[in-house]
Amino acid sequence: MHWGLLINLKKCVGCQACTIACQNENALPSDLKYCKVAKVGPHGRYPNLTSYNITVGCMHCEDAPCVDGCPTGASHHRVDGIVAIDPEKCVGCLFCMLVCPYGVRQLNDEKGVVEKCTMCCERLDEGRVTRCVETCQLQARLVGDLDDPESEIVKQIHKQNAQPLYHHLGTKPSVYYIMP
Amino acid sequence: MEKQQEHWGSLPAWYLFLAAMGTSMFIIVAVTDMLGNQISAQINGWVSLVSFAMSSVGAMLLMLELTHKTKGYLIIARPFASILSFGGVIQSLYIPLVLVYASFFFNFIPWVGLVWLKMIVACLAILTGLLYVSYAGIELGEAKGRAFWNGGGLTCLFLINGAATGMAALILLMIILGYDGQAYTLAIKDLSVALLIAQAITVPGYVLGMRLSSAEEARQGADKLWRGDLSRSFWVGVITLGTVVPVIINLLFSSEYSLSLSSALILFGGIFFRVDFLRAAVRAALPGEERDEPSRKEIVELAATLESRWQEKARWLNRE
Amino acid sequence: MNCGMLATVEDGVVTKLVGDPEHPFNLGAQCPRGASALDHLNHPNRINYPLKQVGKRGAGQFKRVSWKEALDDIAARLAVLKEEYGAETIATTGGTNRTDDFARRRFFNLIGSPNVVHTAPVCWIPNFLTESASYGWAAFDPEIAGARCVVVWGHNPGSSYLPEMRGLLQAKANGTKIIVIDPIYSETASKAELWLPIKPGSDNALALAWLNVIINEGLFDYKFVAEWTVGFDELSDRVQEYTPEWAAEKTGISPELIAESARIYAMSKPACIQWGVATDQLGKGSTASAQARVALRIICGNLDVPGGDVMPGPHPTFVTDWEMELNEMLPEVQRNKQLGSEKFKLNSWPGYKLLTENMLRVWGKSIPAEWFCEANPSRVFRAMATGKPYPVKACIVLANNPLVSYANSKLVYKALKNLDLLVVMEYWMTPSAMLADYVLPVASWLERPVMTTTYGVSDWLIASERAIEPLYERKTDFDFWKELGYRMGQVEYWPWETDEDMFKYRLDPIDLGVDSYEEFVQYYRMHFADREYRKYQTRGGATLSGKIELKISLFEQLGYDPLPHYVERPFSPETKPEIAEQYPMTLVAGGGFMPFFHSEHKEITRIRLLRPYPRVTINPALAEKFKIEEGEWIWIETPTGKVKQTAFISPAVAPDVIQAERGWWFPEKEVTEPSLMGVFDSNINVCVDDDPDTCDELCGSFCSRGIMCRISKVEEDA
Numbered sequence A: 001m002h003w004g005l006l007i008n009l010k011k012c013v014g015c016q017a018c019t020i021a022c023q024n025e026n027a028l029p030s031d032l033k034y035c036k037v038a039k040v041g042p043h044g045r046y047p048n049l050t051s052y053n054i055t056v057g058c059m060h061c062e063d064a065p066c067v068d069g070c071p072t073g074a075s076h077h078r079v080d081g082i083v084a085i086d087p088e089k090c091v092g093c094l095f096c097m098l099v100c101p102y103g104v105r106q107l108n109d110e111k112g113v114v115e116k117c118t119m120c121c122e123r124l125d126e127g128r129v130t131r132c133v134e135t136c137q138l139q140a141r142l143v144g145d146l147d148d149p150e151s152e153i154v155k156q157i158h159k160q161n162a163q164p165l166y167h168h169l170g171t172k173p174s175v176y177y178i179m180p
Numbered sequence B: 001m002e003k004q005q006e007h008w009g010s011l012p013a014w015y016l017f018l019a020a021m022g023t024s025m026f027i028i029v030a031v032t033d034m035l036g037n038q039i040s041a042q043i044n045g046w047v048s049l050v051s052f053a054m055s056s057v058g059a060m061l062l063m064l065e066l067t068h069k070t071k072g073y074l075i076i077a078r079p080f081a082s083i084l085s086f087g088g089v090i091q092s093l094y095i096p097l098v099l100v101y102a103s104f105f106f107n108f109i110p111w112v113g114l115v116w117l118k119m120i121v122a123c124l125a126i127l128t129g130l131l132y133v134s135y136a137g138i139e140l141g142e143a144k145g146r147a148f149w150n151g152g153g154l155t156c157l158f159l160i161n162g163a164a165t166g167m168a169a170l171i172l173l174m175i176i177l178g179y180d181g182q183a184y185t186l187a188i189k190d191l192s193v194a195l196l197i198a199q200a201i202t203v204p205g206y207v208l209g210m211r212l213s214s215a216e217e218a219r220q221g222a223d224k225l226w227r228g229d230l231s232r233s234f235w236v237g238v239i240t241l242g243t244v245v246p247v248i249i250n251l252l253f254s255s256e257y258s259l260s261l262s263s264a265l266i267l268f269g270g271i272f273f274r275v276d277f278l279r280a281a282v283r284a285a286l287p288g289e290e291r292d293e294p295s296r297k298e299i300v301e302l303a304a305t306l307e308s309r310w311q312e313k314a315r316w317l318n319r320e
Numbered sequence C: 001m002n003c004g005m006l007a008t009v010e011d012g013v014v015t016k017l018v019g020d021p022e023h024p025f026n027l028g029a030q031c032p033r034g035a036s037a038l039d040h041l042n043h044p045n046r047i048n049y050p051l052k053q054v055g056k057r058g059a060g061q062f063k064r065v066s067w068k069e070a071l072d073d074i075a076a077r078l079a080v081l082k083e084e085y086g087a088e089t090i091a092t093t094g095g096t097n098r099t100d101d102f103a104r105r106r107f108f109n110l111i112g113s114p115n116v117v118h119t120a121p122v123c124w125i126p127n128f129l130t131e132s133a134s135y136g137w138a139a140f141d142p143e144i145a146g147a148r149c150v151v152v153w154g155h156n157p158g159s160s161y162l163p164e165m166r167g168l169l170q171a172k173a174n175g176t177k178i179i180v181i182d183p184i185y186s187e188t189a190s191k192a193e194l195w196l197p198i199k200p201g202s203d204n205a206l207a208l209a210w211l212n213v214i215i216n217e218g219l220f221d222y223k224f225v226a227e228w229t230v231g232f233d234e235l236s237d238r239v240q241e242y243t244p245e246w247a248a249e250k251t252g253i254s255p256e257l258i259a260e261s262a263r264i265y266a267m268s269k270p271a272c273i274q275w276g277v278a279t280d281q282l283g284k285g286s287t288a289s290a291q292a293r294v295a296l297r298i299i300c301g302n303l304d305v306p307g308g309d310v311m312p313g314p315h316p317t318f319v320t321d322w323e324m325e326l327n328e329m330l331p332e333v334q335r336n337k338q339l340g341s342e343k344f345k346l347n348s349w350p351g352y353k354l355l356t357e358n359m360l361r362v363w364g365k366s367i368p369a370e371w372f373c374e375a376n377p378s379r380v381f382r383a384m385a386t387g388k389p390y391p392v393k394a395c396i397v398l399a400n401n402p403l404v405s406y407a408n409s410k411l412v413y414k415a416l417k418n419l420d421l422l423v424v425m426e427y428w429m430t431p432s433a434m435l436a437d438y439v440l441p442v443a444s445w446l447e448r449p450v451m452t453t454t455y456g457v458s459d460w461l462i463a464s465e466r467a468i469e470p471l472y473e474r475k476t477d478f479d480f481w482k483e484l485g486y487r488m489g490q491v492e493y494w495p496w497e498t499d500e501d502m503f504k505y506r507l508d509p510i511d512l513g514v515d516s517y518e519e520f521v522q523y524y525r526m527h528f529a530d531r532e533y534r535k536y537q538t539r540g541g542a543t544l545s546g547k548i549e550l551k552i553s554l555f556e557q558l559g560y561d562p563l564p565h566y567v568e569r570p571f572s573p574e575t576k577p578e579i580a581e582q583y584p585m586t587l588v589a590g591g592g593f594m595p596f597f598h599s600e601h602k603e604i605t606r607i608r609l610l611r612p613y614p615r616v617t618i619n620p621a622l623a624e625k626f627k628i629e630e631g632e633w634i635w636i637e638t639p640t641g642k643v644k645q646t647a648f649i650s651p652a653v654a655p656d657v658i659q660a661e662r663g664w665w666f667p668e669k670e671v672t673e674p675s676l677m678g679v680f681d682s683n684i685n686v687c688v689d690d691d692p693d694t695c696d697e698l699c700g701s702f703c704s705r706g707i708m709c710r711i712s713k714v715e716e717d718a
Ligand SMILES: Nc1nc2c(c(=O)[nH]1)N[C@H]1C(S)=C(S)[C@@H](COP(=O)(O)OP(=O)(O)OC[C@H]3O[C@@H](n4cnc5c(=O)[nH]c(N)nc54)[C@H](O)[C@@H]3O)O[C@H]1N2
Pocket: C094, C095, C096, C097, C098, C099, C119, C122, C123, C277, C281, C398, C399, C400, C401, C402, C404, C405, C406, C407, C425, C426, C427, C428, C430, C442, C444, C477, C589, C590, C591, C592, C597, C598, C599, C600, C662, C663, C684, C685, C688, C704
């Protein structure tokens, strides 16, 4: 069992519903975003243009610098591949923020602990999909088991040749992107 | 994305600076003492105390940075897995060791005469001290995606600068203790000139190397120092005032005053060096990050303004 | 968009809100606004009690009063005004389709005023009516899933209708070709096969040139045209002059690309044209451009076929909005007084009367008068401001923020200020509400039952229950009309106790054997009437000829050109040469964007933080020329007015075009006059002209796409 996300950038329209729904799901203050959305471009000269939208949350890296680097063990891997943070153990040294190549970790000022996308693990444990997957009108997001060759996510990853972002950094992310 | 690394600010830079300076100064004196140098034998009690103080202050600064200070001990939970934890353990070993070492120089302490014990403590303290000054470079090197720190030479730079600042601090201490003009002092001075010359070459060399790096973010980081928003503090603070000027002063003069001045400049340059190098390492920009978004701080402020305004308006709207 | 939501209610409090996975539109999804609906429900600045203005209007001195006191006083004052000036002195304005608007019309028909206004002329209605005139209803339900080509015309579902965009992208993945016609590289354009970067406002020229190519190259559906249409020969003659070369100069698209795209559309069968409101907002010529588009659909044989432009027709059994309106109660003399109906005849009583005759013959039902038969906004605001042609003294603003949504905001301001009685039914203290004598608290969709029927013209309906009773003293819009109606002597016409009773009454003819509205929602939720394709074969067209009319007889009856034709853009160097030099750039004043809905949601903090300030998109070349930096405030100026927005530098717009966001005001700014929450600071409608001579000749739509303008830097932090 290894949870992963597949994000289809051919479909994402950058509406930020995932950002807001995630904030509501996790009762986050408005400046904290587990899932950020950005528009790339348009690049080029009018009218020869290209652009797409991208959403970035925790990549749940298999080789996670944040887990390796965390001095307290607060950042850890769950058996299902999710990178989680134990708020009891986090002392807020911010080293994980320094070493995460994707810049997805943020300090929750109220709680004094570092937070990031949890892959909605409670929801997954209950057999539901993540909130961001549920909320996406474009069905640009898919969550599933990367270990199961029969799962929809694995099939789609192969069919559409999805890749993680910046895999050259070698962190082995569990989030795949279908590039536009 | 011309933003700077914003997670580790100046407190960690001070910590790195103090730790490297204090430890280097201790190592120099402890080693020369073991080699039989008279003067070091006379001063190393004070030096160890100063080093102890610096490391302790540094450690406290680090604790200050933690959001959960009471749980700070957790930092050393994973010494063999996390470099930061390892550093924490080393630091917690070094600090008491150097204090114990210091105790051998004060006559009222009962174990003063136990030379073998002093030797063991000295060796251990030097060993942990060496690890202590070196791990910081390795630690930063772990930050995948911040390629500016990933160069293998970073630890070297940190060591050179640490040693140079350690020597400067040592010289200042010796002046205070009235040891100026001694051959030992002058030797340290000459050594520091050599180190500074090395620094004058390696530090710009490192940045230049990073400017030619294949990683975009390493180039960006280097550019920030070379000609970007950190260039003033880099060229003026680190290179000119912190390196070149003290070399010139030390080569031309050797009075008590000139030495104090050059040492102060070296220390000053050392702080700039740490701050600049921490700041410069930007993260690999993700697609779409080229546009400037409002910073979290701006968002928090705006959110607070809006929310308080809504409350104000609520009172107006629901007035009887 | 009307997505389905599931609310969790604990002890009368809504604690959770998620998309309904079984809803046919959103399949469980939400947009940012849906996701923060609880912030909307519980926001501290929602209006919770009836408020009466006790100081000068605009001074913000409100006093809480009881509903009874408010309604009694409003009814009494309306009665006095009606007595003195006639019923037509009472007007009402609305915005887009939001609430049970048949009740508004019922109330107005019963008091005898024809002066009901919506933003209808710039939203959906001109296209709808042109189609209705040509083939008897609008084919507004394109079957994208089965189409081989979809032309998305002046429409941006990627920002404005996400579920529709999902369908479009699914079709694309299955090989459907997508052509987007838009001057701006929109979200939708960025995902299309082919984007035609048209000059703002030149859609008419493009459509005519497509007709020219398709007819001259013989790419049309001969058989269909011969059997089911009238007017083809005249059309064919008419479009000869509109060659691709002619259109190239107007549209900025090369003749080759015009011809090529026309061929793709004509040769991919079936195909749909999915038009958006940009095509309603071209001002003068909007309907003419709709006419040309309608002809394209027809001659290519895409009308009412699977995978084409499908025409729903009215729901056969459900009691539709039209049946609820009591239009027959409005006397002929009052109909004739409808402001603007002498000039803009298609969407007012003259056209509506003819359309209804046609529709009754074929469908047995007509389209609602609400939206489709209205007074002209520009005329109504002028009458309020000047008393000409007759005084309009009272206005009920409901589900609308007229100071922001209608063109020429300063005139709207003058108009509203000049009223004897202004009542606003709102969620929020909007700038428009600030000017009211009474601001009344309305219940939102979580606090009332909702029945969706798309302006009352769909052949399906989707129903939902209220999650909770209205909080505080909020009331439903229906309740408001009903209770005001009681006080105006309409007791017998409002026989329903609750909203639910009324909906139950409307559902009864479907005969599903449910005992209550709640039961319907529980067991059925929705009802889709059976659909047949090619209804022109079985039922005939709801037109004078009974056929599909390329030459629209209804237009002829009203005195308009029955064939597609070219109309020069209302604001262009050709039509206004005297100001061409001073206003060298072209302004697109609109286009929906996430996360806002028109002027709404500015006070939902989480949403606002996604877009704290208004943005005007400018090309990098223009930015360079004016030395403008990203995020800098800049002035946008037209002969009508001047506002500022922050620069967003992007090549998505052409170098001589700027696109300004619509709908801006700042609930956090000073509430009282003259600021009125900054309603004149960044609201682009301050710059948009509504001079009736620049409006569409048939529907009176103002032009928001393609206005002559100029920009300059805002010098200091003004
Ligand atoms: N320049 C320019 N002008 C435009 C446009 C453009 O693109 N450019 N677009 C036009 C279009 S397409 C439209 S539809 C209009 C939109 O015009 P409006 O519909 O007026 O726009 P909104 O800002 O949504 O205003 C609706 C108001 O009604 C309130 N409201 C919402 N729901 C309800 C309800 O159920 N009951 C009651 N009583 N109140 C409610 C909201 O709080 C809000 O203040 O603007 C038009 N104006």
